[in-house]
Amino acid sequence: MTKQHDFLAGSNIYEVNLRQYTPSGALKDFLMHLPRLKAMGIEILWFMPLTPISIKERKGTLGSYYAASDYTSINPEYGTEDDFRQLVSEAHAAGFKVMIDWVANHTGWDHTWTRTHPDYYIRNNDKGFTERNGWEDVIDLDYSNLEMRQAMIDSMAYWVKSFDIDGFRCDMAMLVSLEFWSEARLQLDKIKLLIWLAECEDVNYFQVFDMLYAWEWMHLTKNVANGYADKYALEFLIKEYTARKSFPKRYLYFTSNHDENSWNGTEYERYGKLSQPFAALTMLLPDGIPLIYSGQELPVMHRLKFFDKDLILWTDREPLLHSFYNVFLEIRKTNHWYQNADNYILEINQFTSDSRIFSLQVGLPGKDDIIGLFNLTNEKTQFVLQNILEPGNYKNILTSDAVFIESGLDASLEAFDFRIYIRS
Numbered sequence: 298m299t300k301q302h303d304f305l306a307g308s309n310i311y312e313v314n315l316r317q318y319t320p321s322g323a324l325k326d327f328l329m330h331l332p333r334l335k336a337m338g339i340e341i342l343w344f345m346p347l348t349p350i351s352i353k354e355r356k357g358t359l360g361s362y363y364a365a366s367d368y369t370s371i372n373p374e375y376g377t378e379d380d381f382r383q384l385v386s387e388a389h390a391a392g393f394k395v396m397i398d399w400v401a402n403h404t405g406w407d408h409t410w411t412r413t414h415p416d417y418y419i420r421n422n423d424k425g426f427t428e429r430n431g432w433e434d435v436i437d438l439d440y441s442n443l444e445m446r447q448a449m450i451d452s453m454a455y456w457v458k459s460f461d462i463d464g465f466r467c468d469m470a471m472l473v474s475l476e477f478w479s480e481a482r483l484q485l486d487k488i489k490l491l492i493w494l495a496e497c498e499d500v501n502y503f504q505v506f507d508m509l510y511a512w513e514w515m516h517l518t519k520n521v522a523n524g525y526a527d528k529y530a531l532e533f534l535i536k537e538y539t540a541r542k543s544f545p546k547r548y549l550y551f552t553s554n555h556d557e558n559s560w561n562g563t564e565y566e567r568y569g570k571l572s573q574p575f576a577a578l579t580m581l582l583p584d585g586i587p588l589i590y591s592g593q594e595l596p597v598m599h600r601l602k603f604f605d606k607d608l609i610l611w612t613d614r615e616p617l618l619h620s621f622y623n624v625f626l627e628i629r630k631t632n633h634w635y636q637n638a639d640n641y642i643l644e645i646n647q648f649t650s651d652s653r654i655f656s657l658q659v660g661l662p663g664k665d666d667i668i669g670l671f672n673l674t675n676e677k678t679q680f681v682l683q684n685i686l687e688p689g690n691y692k693n694i695l696t697s698d699a700v701f702i703e704s705g706l707d708a709s710l711e712a713f714d715f716r717i718y719i720r721s
Contacts, residue, residue, distance in 0.1 A: 304340075304394065305492065305507060305547060305586060307635030309626055311339040314555055314591040315347070315375055316359065317601050317609050324371075324380040328387060330611075335391050337594065337619050338626030341492070342388060343466050345555060346398040347371055347381065351405020354434045357604020362398070363468060364405035364434045368452035378459065385460050394463040396492060397456060401449055402472040403428060403435040410448075411436075417445040430472070440474055450481045457488045464492030470506070471497035478505045494549060503546045508586055511538065511548040515557070518578075521673060522571040528655035528673060532645040539584060539643075550579035551588035558590060559603040565596070570713035573621070574671050577715060580625035581669055583634055583641050583659055587625075594618045624694050628719065634661045644686060651680040654710065658686055666720045667694075668702060672710035679709040691718035 311334060319326040334342070349372045350360040359374070371378055385395050404410060406426065410417045419439045421427035426436040438445060456462050470478065478495075482505050485491055495506040502509055517534055520526040538548055551557075552564040552575050564572040580587040592601075592609045594616040601607045634641040641661060648656040653674045660666035666687045672678050688703035694717045702718060710716065 307629040308340045310341045310343050310588045312590045313342055313344045317607050324376040324384050331391055338623045341394045343396040351407045353406035356434050359605055361434055363400050366405045366407055367409050369455045382460055396464040396466050397462055399465045400468045402469050403437045406436055417442055446477055450484050466494040468496055470495035471499050500541045503542055508547050508549050511550045518575045519567050522568040548585045549588050550585040552576050553590045553593055559600055574715040594622055647684045648682050649680045653678045654680055668718045671715040675712045677711050682706045682708055690721045692721040694719050
């Protein structure tokens with residue numbers, strides 16, 4: 298196992314939407330949030346693209362973060378190179394890893410390469426720049442051009458060498474060949490051992506990447522919340538994810554991110570009253586990495602605008618869900634089975650025959666066992682526990698209430714309620 302895999306065991310990622318994070322949207326003003334995020338238990342900071350944004354074909358007043366006009370400079374709206382260098386340095390000193398978003402499939406219409414290397418791009422029948430996925434503000438690069446591919450890797454290397462970043466979240470990674478990503482990782486890991494996250498769910502990309510998106514999980518949990526799927530579908534998919542990969546490769550679990558929030562709705566729109574239970578479940582699965590999006594800890598209750606300023610309204614008070622996330626993130630870091638994810642026990646839907654209650658138990662034999670019980674319905678449900686692997690004294694991790702759990706115990710959950718118990 299490599300050193301970055303050691304770090305990923307039990308870790309987590311926090312996606313930073315810098316534009317909306319502070320009134321200025323500046324790197325230097327984000328620094329004030331580092332102590333709070335550290336106290337919450339965040340370990341990896343992923344910054345949405347920091348590159349300048351194209352003006353030509355720009356959408357909205359500020360444009361898309363994913364329509365770059367230059368791969369090797371900082372968007373002046375965010376600050377300077379020295380500002381980012383300081384941020385990375387202070388983040389490292391506080392114990393964070395820093396990843397940046399990398400958009401390799403396309404650029405904005407007025408990227409510097411359109412003038413210096415127009416041959417780097419694919420062309421339409423009229424020999425003009427074009428794009429194949431219906432995104433009007435970007436144009437696609439030509440990955441049959443070997444010179445362009447090396448220029449792309451050199452651009453990525455700039456961020457590693459100049460700022461000492463720790464990894465890349467690769468946007469729409471499946472639109473770029475696995476061959477390219479393999480060469481990029483081969484070259485860049487020689488500079489520094491990096492963390493690689495792919496925005497895709499093609500299991501073949503585990504050949505290169507440490508993490509893939511759990512898109513299917515996100516869609517299924519939405520369907521469960523809206524009554525279109527049940528607890529057995531959840532069980533099946535969790536087992537499918539386990540079968541698809543080989544440890545220490547991991548899936549990224551989430552209930553929100555920049556795309557979901559802006560285009561498909563907040564987690565409260567998509568999950569309703571199951572938003573918090575499913576957030577808890579994303580953090581419990583031992584072979585995954587949970588993602589928390591900017592403002593979920595407040596929580597942000599509206600869709601953040603994608604192309605315009607739409608400020609997250611922080612206050613001097615501790616965010617409402619700060620402690621909720623902290624409890625789970627601390628458990629991930631302190632319990633043995635997250636560091637031994639090739640040897641854990643995971644039992645799903647074994648502890649009650651009631652079809653309305655999703656259950657799981659995870660842990661190592663006799664160590665740090667956790668039991669989770671989730672009422673997936675809008676009615677109070679009474680049930681009897683069965684097949685408990687390790688009867689004994691447990692503690693409710695959110696309330697600290699003590700309980701003795703064994704088979705035959707009568708239990709009940711209010712509508713959409715959940716309980717997470719850890720062996721005490």
